[in-house]
Amino acid sequence: MKDKKIAILGTGFISDFYISTLHGTRARDRAIMAYSRSEERAERFAKKWDIPKWSTNLVEAVGDPEVDTVIIGLPNHLHVEAVLACANAGKAVLCTKPLGRTAAEAKQCLDAVEEAGVFHGYLEDLVYTHKTLKAIQSVKNGALGEILWVRSRETHPGPHSDWFWNKELSGGGAIIDLGCHCIEIARNFIGKDILPVEVMCWADTQVKPIDAEDHGIGLVKYESGAIGQFEVSWNFRGGMDLRDEVSGVEGTIRLDHFLRTGFEMFTATGEDGYVAEKAETDKGWLFPVGDEVGALGYDNMFDDMFNCIDNGEKPYEDFYDGYIVNAIIDSCYKSAETKKWENIDLKIWRGKTGVSKISGLKDYDDDHYLVKEEKLPDGSFKLILKEKGTGKIIQRETR
C-alpha cells in the first residue's frame, strides 16, 4: 500500500465531501495541493483541511512533483481542460461525474488518458455504496435470475452551486446532474457488457425559473430487452430521494439509500445543526442517515481507486464508463426533443454484441409451457398452461 499524495481541483461542495472522506480515516492518503480559480477559496480550503500547498494555476497544481494523483471536483465545463492537464503531466486522474457535458467531451477525456497511459477513475460514487455493491454481487450470483428492469431514482430540491443551474456550464439540467448516476446504476445491474441500444426520454422545466429541465424520466433499452428506467428531479420535496429497484425473472431488490434507512427521529424542538444532505426540515419526523459518506459510496470508491492504482488494475468505474453514460445522455436529450425513441450512438463499445433476448420460457411437461401456478385462498392450486402444439392457453385446478 502506497500513500497517495493528492491534488484536489475545485473547492466546492463535492471537494469538501471528498476530502472529508479521505482525511476522516486513518488512511495514509492525503491531499497535499488544493487548486481553485480563486486564490481566496484555494487558501481557505487548504487551511480548512490542513493541506500544505494551494494554487490558482492548474498546470502547476497538477504538475507539482510531489503530487501523484489528481482528483477533479470542478464544474462540468472545466473537466476537459483539467483531464488534459493531468494526462500531460502523466498523473493518475480521478474525475467527478459526469465525465463531460457531452459524449464528445467525454471521449476527448478518455482518448487523452488512454494515449497518455495514465490511470483514470470515474468517480461515480453511487455505484460504490455498500448496499449497491452488495446488491450487484447478489445479482451476479444469480439471486434474481436474468434482469428485466431497473428503476433508479434520484430527486431532491436542487443542487448547491450556481453553475449547475446554467445549462451552458453544466451541459443540461437534472438529467446531466442526476441521470448520470441512475443510468450507470442501472447499467451495473443489467450488466456493464450488455449493449444499451436506444432511449426514450421526457424532460420538462416544471417549477424552477431556468432554461434546463428540472425533471426528467427516461427508459434505456438494452440488447437483452432489459429496461433501465431513470427518474430525476430538482423539484422533489421531503429530502433527498435515492432509491433503486431491480426486477429479475427470479427475484427483486429494493434499495433506499437516504430516506428510510432505519433511523427515525421525532423532535418537537429541533436541535442546532445539520440533519442530512438536502433535508428540508429540522422539526417533526426526520430521517437522518447514520453514515452519509458510506451511504453515498465515497469510502468504497476511493478505496477501490487507490487500491487499483497500487495494484496496477482497472477500477470498477473508469473513463470508458463515463463515456458510455454521456453517450446515453446525449440520446436522452435528443429523444426529449424528437419525442421518439433514439438510437444510442457509441463510437466505442468494448462489451458484448449480439446478445439474445431474455427468455423466461419454462416447460411444464412435454406438451405444455408453464404460464403460472398459484395457490388460491381456499388452498387449491391453479395452473395456467400453454399447449405447445396449438399455442392455446388453458387452466387447471388441483387440490
Add this chain to the structure above:
Amino acid sequence: MKDKKIAILGTGFISDFYISTLHGTRARDRAIMAYSRSEERAERFAKKWDIPKWSTNLVEAVGDPEVDTVIIGLPNHLHVEAVLACANAGKAVLCTKPLGRTAAEAKQCLDAVEEAGVFHGYLEDLVYTHKTLKAIQSVKNGALGEILWVRSRETHPGPHSDWFWNKELSGGGAIIDLGCHCIEIARNFIGKDILPVEVMCWADTQVKPIDAEDHGIGLVKYESGAIGQFEVSWNFRGGMDLRDEVSGVEGTIRLDHFLRTGFEMFTATGEDGYVAEKAETDKGWLFPVGDEVGALGYDNMFDDMFNCIDNGEKPYEDFYDGYIVNAIIDSCYKSAETKKWENIDLKIWRGKTGVSKISGLKDYDDDHYLVKEEKLPDGSFKLILKEKGTGKIIQRETR
C-alpha cells in the same frame, strides 16, 4: 337506505371477492341472482354464497324483476353484451375494470347506459382504498401544492384465469389488466378534470409464453404539464406490488398498499392456509395484509355506489371514467408500436380545456426569483437566485 337486490354476472375470482365483501358485512345489500355461462359454476357459486337464484341466461338473470342492481364480473370480452342487457332492462349497472377492451367498446357501454338513463358505476376499486381516498383528499386540500408527477405501480406474478392471457378475449396484456388501475389513480391525483393529452408507452413480452405484453411502462402527459407514470408487469416476484407516489410543488406522498403495511411475520415452519393475494411463499419473512378487502378498496367502492343509487347521485367513478381510461390505453398500445408519443383521442371530454401549465415561480425580492435555499452542513445558508432583468443565476451565502 334501501336494500340492494343484486344480480352478479360471472363466478370467477373477482366475483368471489365482490360477494365476499358484500355478504361479509352487516349491510342489507345481498346478491339474489348468480349468472354464469356454465350451469355447474352458477349453481356452485350460488350455493357457496347463499344466493337463492341462478341462471345461465343473461337476459333472464338481468331482467329478473326482483333484481335492482347488476354487478358485472365477467371477462372483458363479455362486458358490452352484459351492459347492453342491463341498459335494456333498465337496471343499475356496476361493471368491473376495464370497462371495455377498447375505447370503442367503452363508448358503446357509456352511450347505452346514458341513453337508457340507468345508474352506472365503474368498479375501479384501487381508487377507493382508504389510503388513496385520504391521499386524494389531502391533495385536494393543497398539502402537496400543484401536482407534478404521479407514479402508480401494479405488478404481480400474473392473473388468475386463462382468458386474461388471451389477447383476443382480454384486449391486451398487463397494460389493459393493470394499467387501467394505474392510469385512473394518477388521473385522480392530477385532477379528473385535467385533460390527458398524449402518451408514450413501452411494452414487451419478456418472460411469459404469450402474445400480449407481460410488462409495460407508460407516461401520460396532462394539459397542466403533469405526468402520470404507470408501471405494470406480470413478471414481478415477491408478491403483489401496489404502490403509488405523488410529487407536487410543495410535498410528496408514498403509498404502499400490499407489501409493507405494518404487518411482518417470520415463520420457520409455515402454517396451513392462505397468506395474501398473490403471495409467493409461505415460509420465511412474509407480509400479510390485515384487511385485504379494505386494502383493495372494495368496501368503500360498494358503499359509494349503493349510497349514490339511494341518493340519486353520480358515483366517484362511472362509465365516463372507464371510457377515458380505455381511450388512454388505446393510445398506449399505439405508442408502443410507433415508438413515439401519441395523442389521446377523446370523443367525449367533460372536464376543463385550456388549462395553463403549472408554474412554481417564486419571487425572492423585487429583482430576483428564488431558485433554491439550503442549509449547509456548517450551518450557513446558501441562496440560488435568478436576476429578473438579466436571467442570470447567482448564488449568495449567509450565516
Add this chain to the structure above:
Amino acid sequence: MKDKKIAILGTGFISDFYISTLHGTRARDRAIMAYSRSEERAERFAKKWDIPKWSTNLVEAVGDPEVDTVIIGLPNHLHVEAVLACANAGKAVLCTKPLGRTAAEAKQCLDAVEEAGVFHGYLEDLVYTHKTLKAIQSVKNGALGEILWVRSRETHPGPHSDWFWNKELSGGGAIIDLGCHCIEIARNFIGKDILPVEVMCWADTQVKPIDAEDHGIGLVKYESGAIGQFEVSWNFRGGMDLRDEVSGVEGTIRLDHFLRTGFEMFTATGEDGYVAEKAETDKGWLFPVGDEVGALGYDNMFDDMFNCIDNGEKPYEDFYDGYIVNAIIDSCYKSAETKKWENIDLKIWRGKTGVSKISGLKDYDDDHYLVKEEKLPDGSFKLILKEKGTGKIIQRETR
C-alpha cells in the same frame, strides 16, 4: 340479521368514534337513544348523529322499550352503575374498556350480567383490528410455534378528557387507560386459556403534573412460562405509537397499527384539517392512517358483537375477559408499590390449569440435543450440541 336499536351512554370522544363507525356503514344497526349527564351534550350529540331520542336519565334511556342494545361509552367510574341498569332492564350491554376501575368493580359487572342472563360484550377494540385478528389466527395455525414473549406498546401524548387525568375517576393513569389494551392483546397471542400467574410492574409520574402514573412497564408471567410485556405512556412524542411484537419458538410477528402503515406524506405547507388521532404536527413528514376505524378495530368489533347477539353466541371478548384484565392491573399497581413480583388473584378462572412449561428441546441424534446450527460467512456450518449423558456443550464444524 336483525337490526340493532342502540342506546349510547356517554357523548365524549369514544362515543363519537363508536357511532361514526356504526352510522358510517350500510348496516341496519342504528343508535336511537343518546344519554348524557348533561342535557346540552345529549341533545348536541343526538343531533350530530341523527339520533331521534335523548335523555339525561340513565334508567329511562336504558329502559326505553325500543332499545335492545346498550353501548357504554362513559367514564370509568360510571361503568358499574350503567351495567347494573342494563342488567336490570334485561338489555344486551357492550361496555368500553376498562370494564372497571378495579377487579372488584369488574366482578360486580360480570356477576350482574350473568345473573340477569343478558348478552355482554367487552369493547376491547384493539384485539379486533384486522391485523391483530389475522396475526392471532396465524399463531393459532402454528406459524410461530409456542409463544415465548409478547410486547404490546401503546403510547401517545395523553388522553382527551379531564376525567382520565383524575385517578379517583379513572382508577389510575396510563396503565388503567392503555395497559388494559396491551394486557389483553398479549393474552390473546399467548392463549386466553393460559393462566396469568404473576406480574412485575414499574410505574412513575415522569412529566405530567398529575398524581397517577404517566408511564408504566409491566411483565405478566403465564403458566406456560410466556411473558406478556406492556409499555404504556402519556409522554410519548410523535403521534400514537401502537405496536405489537410476538416471539415464538418458530417465528416472530411485528405489527405497527398507526405510525408506519404504508402511508407517508411530506408537506411543506400543511393542509387544513385532521391528520390522524393524536398526530402532533401538520407539516413535514406525516404518517396518516388510511382507515382509522379499521386500524383501531371498531368495525370488526361491532360486527362480532351484533352477529353474536343475532346468533346467541359469546363474542370474542366479553365481561369475563374484562374482569381478568382488571385483576391483572390490580396486581400491577400492587407490584409498582411493593417493587416485587406479585401474584395475580383471580376469583374466577375458566381456562386451563396445570399447563406445563414450554419446551423447545430438539434431538439432534440419539446422543445429542441440538443447541444451534448456523451457516458462517465462509459457507461452512457450525453445530452446537449438548451431550445427553454428560450435559456438556460441544461444537462441530462441517463444510
Add this chain to the structure above:
Amino acid sequence: MKDKKIAILGTGFISDFYISTLHGTRARDRAIMAYSRSEERAERFAKKWDIPKWSTNLVEAVGDPEVDTVIIGLPNHLHVEAVLACANAGKAVLCTKPLGRTAAEAKQCLDAVEEAGVFHGYLEDLVYTHKTLKAIQSVKNGALGEILWVRSRETHPGPHSDWFWNKELSGGGAIIDLGCHCIEIARNFIGKDILPVEVMCWADTQVKPIDAEDHGIGLVKYESGAIGQFEVSWNFRGGMDLRDEVSGVEGTIRLDHFLRTGFEMFTATGEDGYVAEKAETDKGWLFPVGDEVGALGYDNMFDDMFNCIDNGEKPYEDFYDGYIVNAIIDSCYKSAETKKWENIDLKIWRGKTGVSKISGLKDYDDDHYLVKEEKLPDGSFKLILKEKGTGKIIQRETR
C-alpha cells in the same frame, strides 16, 4: 498518526471480524502477532490474515517488542489473565465485551490498567455504530429534551461458539452476552454521568437445553428517573434483531441496525453464499445489511481507539465503562433470583450524584399548568389544565 502494531489474542469469530475490519481499509494499522491456545488455530488465523507472527504463549505474544497494542478477542473467562499480562507488559489494551464475567473481574482489570498507566479501551462496538453516535449527538444537542426511557433490544438465534453456552466460562447466558451491549447503549442515551441506581430483571431458560438464561428482560433505573430497558434472547427467529428506541420529553428516536435498513431482496432461487450475520434463510424475502462492519460499529470504534492512543486521550468507551456494565449485570442476576428490585453496588463511580428527578412541568398561565393540548378531528383545540391552587384538572375547548 502513528501505525499501530497489534497483537490479536484469540482467533474465533470476533477476532475474524476485528481483523477483517482493520485489514480491510487503507489504514496503516496492522496485526503483526496472533495468539491462540491452539497452535493450529494460531497458524491458520495468521496465514488467513497475513499476520507475520503467531504464538501460543500469552506472555510472549503480548510482550513482543514490536507490538504496541493488544486486542483481546478471547472467551470471557480468559479476559482477566490477558489484561493483567498487557498491564505487566505496559501495552495499550483493547478488550472485547463484556470486560469480565462479574464486576469483581472487571474491577480487577480496571485496577490493573490504571495502576500500570496503560491505555485501555472497552470494545463496546454497538455504541459506535454510525447511527448510534449520530443519535447520541442529537440527544446531547437537545432534540429529545430530557430522556425518559430507552429500549435496547438484541436478540438472535444464539451465539457462535461452544463456550458461550457454558455458564462457568461465559459468566451467564443471553444477559452477559447481549445485555452488556443494551445496558451501555441505554447508559449513553440517558447520560454516562447519571447514576444507575437499581434494577429489576426477569430471566428464564425457555427453549435451549442449557443452564443459563436464553431470554432476559431488565429495567435499569437511573437517578434522573429514566429507565433503561433491555431485551435479550437467544431464541429469536428471523435473523438478528438489533433495535433501539429512545423517548424524551420532546421527542423520540428509533434505530434499526440490522433487519430493516433500506435493503430488501426477494429471491425465489437463492444464491450461493452468505447473506448477513445470523440470517436464517436464503430464499424468499431477505434483508441484507449493506455495510455490516459499519452497522456493528467496528470501523468507528477502532478509529476512536487508535486516534485516542495517538493523541493521549481517553476513548469514548474504556474499562471504567466495562466495570459499570458488569456491576449492573451482577444486580440483574441477583434480581432475577430474588424477584425484586436490587440496588446496584458500585465500588467506583465517577459521574454525578444527587441529580434531581426529571420534571416536565409546563406553565400554561399564572394559575395553571399545561397538562395537554390537542387538535381534534373537527379542527377545534382541547386544553387539559391543572389549577395550581386546587390541583384540580379541568378541560377547555377552543375553536
